[in-house]
Amino acid sequence: MQEGKALPAAQVNRDLLRSILETPRWFWPVVSLLGMVVLAAAVTIGIMVDRGLGITGLNYKVVWGFFITNFVFWIGISHAGVMLSAILRLAKAEWRRPATRAAEVLTIFSLMTAMIMPIIHTGRPWRILYWAFPYDFARGVWPNIRTPLVWDPSAILTYLTSSTLFVLIALVPDFAVLRDRTTGWPKIVYTMLAMGWEGNPRQWKLQIIAGVLLSALILPVFVSVHSIVSWDFGMAVAIKSWHSTVFAPYFVVGAVHSGVSAVVFAMILLRWAYGWQDYIRHEHIDALGRLLIVVATGWFYFLVMEIIFGIYGLEGDELAVRALQFLPGDHGVAYNIWMIVFVGITYFLPVILWLPKAWRRNLWIMSAACISVNVGMWLERYLLFVPGQANKQFQTFTWNDYLPQWPEALIVGATFAFVSMLMLLFSRVFPLVPLYDIKEGDILKTEMQIGRRTVPATFRED
Amino acid sequence: MATQAILGLFDDASAAADAGDALKASGVAESDYHFLTDIPYPEGAFGEPMERHSLFVWPLFGGALGIVLALVVAGMTPLAVPMTIEPKPILAMPPLAVICFAGAMLGAILFTVIGIAMSLRTRIASPHSDDRIATGLIGVLVNAGAAQEPQVTEILNDAGALDVTTNRA
Structure with a gap:
């Protein structure tokens, strides 16, 4: 895993700071286009707040539709940051170096986007404060800490705070490089952010220990966040098909599956957009592809177990939902067809594409596989949440199915534009590939003679 | 007494370590000179003492x-x-x-x-640095009194510094 030649530090600085010190011609038109989509969604949210959730397809009984599906999807994407950065940092995996920053930043922006979803889903967002804080003292309505809907914001805010601090601490040495290369007000800002960094041995030691400490601390948070998100469903008394005991690990592994796929696609886009062929190399995409085969198979195991456990109990409500998911029927939406599509594009198609080494090194094929996984993972959440609610149950007086309307479609689509826009704006002011990590990797590169072969190797201090 | 921040730039870690040894031998306190790098070097690579911390x-x-x-x-x-x-x-x-x-x-x-x-002993002010350190050179930063400046400069040059600059406080 040590392909590519070691590059001079000056060239690394020049190449990786190009996105900050120069503005590509495509940059502002693309950001403007994404901004317009986000603006359209903001206007739609305004209309929705004004007229109420009645303009969406939500109804009684399907009260959790596109917005909650999208919430879980973006929380899932956010798991890539910790998966790649913390685990690979602790494992001292050399190939992590170009991927960590983009993954961590994607975590932050995905979490921010995810948090918007339940807020607008409430219909009256200004009342969101009452979710976590006392409604009003006179009425004596207090948050119920026994519901996962209160655990959720506490876990997600912890994860967002942790991830942001993790990124900021890792950025400090790069802030110092920018401080020494800029003038005017950017220099003032970078000087403050660099916190007096000069690169002495004490600072480097603290920086490395901080990385290890924060990685170790953030890992349990990463597992807890998506577990708690799964309990939003698992602990909902009314919906029988959500009471699966494998939900927590199933959600966590699924989140890693979609998150790492999203990072791979983001890395391929960055490589193409900023000409970072020397930094984001085929070997990195190849390694991530191999990791994804393992993660995808782990996810597939939990998917099958979730279905088997559901059917094994032979409970009427549960069987009815499984029938709705898997069998053709007279209901409006052909869930069974969507189930086949979802399993095909989330597991079988991408894993087949990831198996041959040559295909893992083909960026077009990898892009297609990663997009396929994410479309599939979005569908997975939809097919997990909506049929359970749409199923006819005892004493249900309306038996509506769920057909999303234009506001939901527009807002969900705009979340992708929002995250892309934030990533691009971030790349305009901060390096998306860590400079010192790349330079350190290049310094540690070497070659070893083993018998008649010369193989790439890495020096490492434990 | 006014202090000077004298920065010697080296392209070789061994030469920078030799400069550190020579500074120590000449009576400069270990707390008065630092090695500045753009990547983390193994602890003790420049002969500097092991850093203690209470981060845990x-x-x-x-x-x-x-x-x-x-x-x-x-x-x-x-x-x-x-x-x-x-x-x-x-x-x-x-x-x-x-x-x-x-x-x-x-x-x-x-x-x-x-x-x-x-x-990290955070401070807002920019430290005495040189952007050539970010291109792979190793800096030896010495805080010395005005009277010591010629001697320190000579030690750094003798150890093989590519350039020596002084920032007067």
């Missing part, structure tokens, strides 16, 4: 504080305003554990970062 204490303290605060918020709320849902207890352990876990982790991470900021 911060997350422990923050975690404990986080648990206490979470217990207060998540425990006191249902006790103050009981919401009876039979047969569930008013003060249920599983939700308390979930909230306390989040509180402990948040406290630990916040205090780790505070600890890092304190240990």
